[in-house]
Amino acid sequence: MDKVLVAPITVSPTKPLTPTHLNYLLTIDMLSRATAAVADVTCVYDHLAFADGHQTVAFWEYLDRVMPGADFGRADERAIGELYKCHHAEPAPVPAARLRPYIERVRREGWMHPSARRVLDIWQSHYQTLNLAGPHTAGAMPARLPDAALVGELLTRDLCIDGRPLGAPTYLDLTAQGIPLRALISPDGQANYLVCVLGQLIPLIGEYDLTVLMYDRGMRDDYIMIERVLRRFGARTARVEVSRVPIDGVAVSSRHGGWEDYLLPEVRAAAGGTEAEFQLGARLYLSAVFGRGGQSSFRSAELRRWVARARRLLDAPGDGADPAELLSGLAARTGYVDPYRLTSRLLAKDQKVPLRALIETVYCPSPASSTRRMASTAAAAADSVQ
Secondary structure (H helix, E strand, O other), rough: OOOOEEOOOOOOOOOOOHHHHHHHHHHHHHHHHHHHOOOOEEEEEEOHHHOOHHHHHHHHHHHHHHOOOOOOOOOOOHHHHHHHHHHHHHOOOOOOHHHHHHHHHHHHHOOOHHHHHHHHHHHHHHHHHHHOOOOOOOOOOOOOOOOOHHHHHHHOOOEEOOOHHHHHOOOEHHHOOOOOOOEEEOEEEEEOOHHHHHEEEEOOOHOOOOEEEEEEEHHHHHHHHHEEEEEEEHOOOEEEEEEEEOOOOOOHHHOOOOOOOHHHHHHHHHHHHOOHHHHHHHHHHHHHHHOOOOOOOHHHHHHHHHHHHHHHHOOOHHHHHOHHHHHHHOOOOOOOOHHHHHHHOOOOOOOOOOOHHHHHHHOOOOHHHOOEEEEEEOOOHHHHHO
């Protein structure tokens, strides 16, 4: 049985979970559960591996600057999300020197800002509402490759231009493959998220037959580069893009707002149905409608229709069929099961599709039935996530 590493970019704990995030997390969940029926799957979803990235530490610096000593122990995710919007509205970026103490503390202590721990604690409840097999599942993973070691590894493979001795940027260099230079580390030493991704994955990929990279469609260019680099390190890879979910016709980053009326508690209340009906209906709706980048906007009324459809599917009698043959066929070409293709088969009214078995295996299993393993945050972050 092949060993498959599912490697999504993580959602940073700096804002609420929006419909786009729900689509992303549920896509990861369905892909991992379905592929686990035909392969040995590990999903690595590590908030700590990205905690020292600019996007995260710049927000933490902002919070400490404008709200020194604030107690986030009882803050809700909406309030933290509003602060995240205010942070991104600042006219000038934060100097790297002000971020350095945060980066060093994350790397030295595995530290996370109290606001992030509060968000992760809230998300724990959301994961239960959604019936995710992770990323709250306990686990451990190797430490991320230090930046200097990563640059050294890239240099040995002619994949890097190291400007550090000259006080210049350090670049990822794939120009021999017709790809422009991409900055990795700024002249003042600030590493971007590509350093986090590569530093996390390079120590892991040698243990797996396939690495499935999952990311927001807007990151396509960067992830093409990440894939090329991992292949130079010997990995067999696949890329899975997940689309943003439009709200009122607009699909933008959460930093711009627009999500205020579409947080999970509101979505859950508007959807109706039992817990199982909601969990199945949400997966079917997001996968079928947005799984190939549909332009429709997220609508609670439409979700309710899918929850009603889920109710009928859950009431269907089981036939005891084994879904492994179908799932194996879907994974034959790529090495993983694509959730959109699987959902299309499930909804096709094909008598040969083991409907009930798929629902119980992939879409709406009891939490204890999951065969998926997820390597989650290291010990410092685990107290909040697990």
